[in-house]
Amino acid sequence: MKIIDVLRIRIVFFLIQISILILLIHLFEYKHDLNLLLFPQPSDTTEEQIAIIEWLSNYTLYEDWSDLFFIYTIWLLISIIPILIYNNYKQAYSMNFLTFFFPNFFLYAFLRNYYRSYFNTNFLSLFMKTIILGVTIILFSIGLSLGIKKIMKTKIDTQIADLEAIARSITTICPNCGTEFASIPKFCYNCNLDLTIKTEDKNG
Structure with missing residues (x-):
């Protein structure tokens, strides 16, 4: 398969996953409060930039256990899409990692550039949450991919054995x-x- 075809497929999967993620976030009206007001607002930071930061935080961050359960559930849910399509755990987890990387990258980039005081104070705790969720998605992708592949192989082997038994009969x-x-x-x-x-x- 050509590189351009691979990129095209990955872009399609990315758009599908992000669209479902946005839909679920808005459907369940999930909002994460960064408490930016507790930190001095930089003079060169606009309200639009703050709105983007708060909007991005809704897709990866959580505060309590119920928020954690919701965020993990929707991310693992959309992670199933590449797992079911690809017959390769490496392709599945790399696609899910790519989808997870972009919203987090822009969140940290905006925080660092437009709300440095908050970024410096909370970076470690935010980054730990991101790492744990990211590792969970990767392990989930690998485990489920290998599990499905094993089940399918067992099913195919059983079907082949049945066909051979019929042929012998x-x-x-x-x-x-x-x-x-x-x-x-x-x-x-x-x-x-x-x-x-x-x-x-x-x-x-």
């Missing part, structure tokens, strides 16, 4: 000349033995 061997047929013929084409009599004797 309709295989006929001429008792006279040993010619093998992948069916139940009336006569052996090699020695003209009447196989219906032998089959009836076998079943009887």
